[in-house]
Amino acid sequence: MSKRGYISRYLLILKKLKVKPYSTYEELQAYIENQFDFLQMQDDNLQIGFSKRTLQRDIKEIRNVFGIDIEYSKSQKGYFISQTNNEFQRMMEAFDMFNSLNLAQDLTPFIHLEKRRPQGTENLYGLLHAIKNRLQIKFTYQKFWEEELSQRLAEPYALKEFKTVGISWLKTAKTIT
Secondary structure (H helix, E strand, C coil): CCCHHHHHHEEEEEHHHCCCCCCCCHHHHHHHHHHHHHHCCCCCCCCCCHHHHHHHHHHHHHHHHHHHCCCCCCCEEEEEEEECCHHHHHCCCCCCHHHHHHHHHHHHHHCCCCCCCCCCCHHHHHHHHHHHCCCEEEEEECCCCCCCCCCCCCCEEEEEECCCEEEEEEEEEECCC
């Protein structure tokens, strides 16, 4: 199976458990087989084989790849996500959007997405590298209400997302202008 097939299966497991915690193996299997029919509409080469052993391997990989723990409850007789976070929610939304748009290729005249600026994620790895290695960064800064640009040199120590518009605020230990 392709990497895309594995990742799609992982995300389908997570999606099912988000909607219906304590799903049985049989419920997960039926859901995955049903959803793979839709995924195969866009990629004929996707194949699915889903056994209890595959589910156990997938649970380990989901923990390794996404950092999300899936457990089995004997009292509820089903699998559940033991913790959730905002990153998980965003990942599921992105997965749903990506699959919806891929399935709807012939419907593109009917889909009108808003044009928006990139959210700064292209700088994420470089900023995290600078924070981890205590490096200074240099960037161009412009106040929202002014036309003037200025060069800034900073020693970053944290990133904070503000109002879910991407990385728009960089917390620094010291800013040198």
